Amino acid sequence: MKALALLATLITGSILLYGTMDFPAWGDPQDPAAVYLSPYYIENAVRETHVPNLVTAILGDYRGYDTMFETVVIYCAGMVVVSVLRRSKNDRPENKT
């Protein structure tokens, strides 16, 4: 079982290492992630929101839906933990394992 897991890990790792050959070089200003959408944010975020920190501007304004459902996700996680774990004070003894 462990050998099988190691084999799967090695195969997946070698495929991923082969895939990194097509990645853009580290720190390349022309890599695809840096030329499509982010120039608009860098050029216009300060003018449109008057917030010098671009990360905060994008987080709070341009991607407001993302952040809102993020808050909902963490809120749900808190409620799930409470509802899964909480025992009431007068828990009946026959329920205890």
Next chain:
Amino acid sequence: MKLLRERTEKQRLGESLIIQTSVRLMVPFVQLFGLYVIVHGHYSPGGGFQGGVILGSSFVMLALAFDQKSSLRLMSERANAILGNTGAIIFVGVGALCAICGGLFLDYSALDVLIPLGPVEWRSFGIFLVEVGVGLAVMSIMVSLFWDLGSAGKMDEGL
């Protein structure tokens, strides 16, 4: 000093006097720093998520150095739940208020009809309101996660 030691011995908390005293001194400053990180997110690295985690960590620190009961005395579970719900409602409420004022959902410039600051300034201020909401929600959930996981749901002395 003698009084403090007697009190800790009476409560049977007594792990280490140095840790307890330094935590007691540090907690207000940690909370102040957390508030600073939240409200200064426009101008420096920071924001609601980071500041909320710092605020929550102050209560986690109290629960670790003393016990969970003493952190529950300073921040009751009801107050924690109210703060967390308030944070989530601030976020969704600001978004809904934008829609009510005639803009799109979460388009803060629509709030200009309430207080005429200018649409761009309202976008900046709307981000601030949202960050405060996120900070409150994250702080409450972090503390709640630690309380429940640390005591396995029994809410007793804990770790």
Next chain:
Amino acid sequence: MEDLLVLIVAKVNYWAYVILMMIGFYAMIGKRNLVKKLIGMNIFQTAIILMFVSSGVKHGAKIPILNKYEVLEKGVDVAGVVNPLPHVLMLTAIVVSVSVTGVALAILLRIYREYGTLEEDEILEKLGK
């Protein structure tokens, strides 16, 4: 030789993330303890977060916190500021990973309360009865 050096400098961070990711992957599928599986999942998430953040780097660029008045007067050079978008995405991804870890730990505590163990084989044995 020169080409190899250029290749290593350009790709060494991706290789490090692949190795980190595979450590997490092995822990997820090879280990029998549920807590170790959870730690493996956290390592996996960390590798992905590091990869995304490193895709925002530009050579010689500054942090994405600008001087407001200067930008409003003169505009900004796009190549001189790192890409802020991966930072935003990973900020939310970190929070999701905290939520996932919390829920997973709660479920593990519940499993331990029910079965008295966190080893996969022993749980399967008890389930088979």
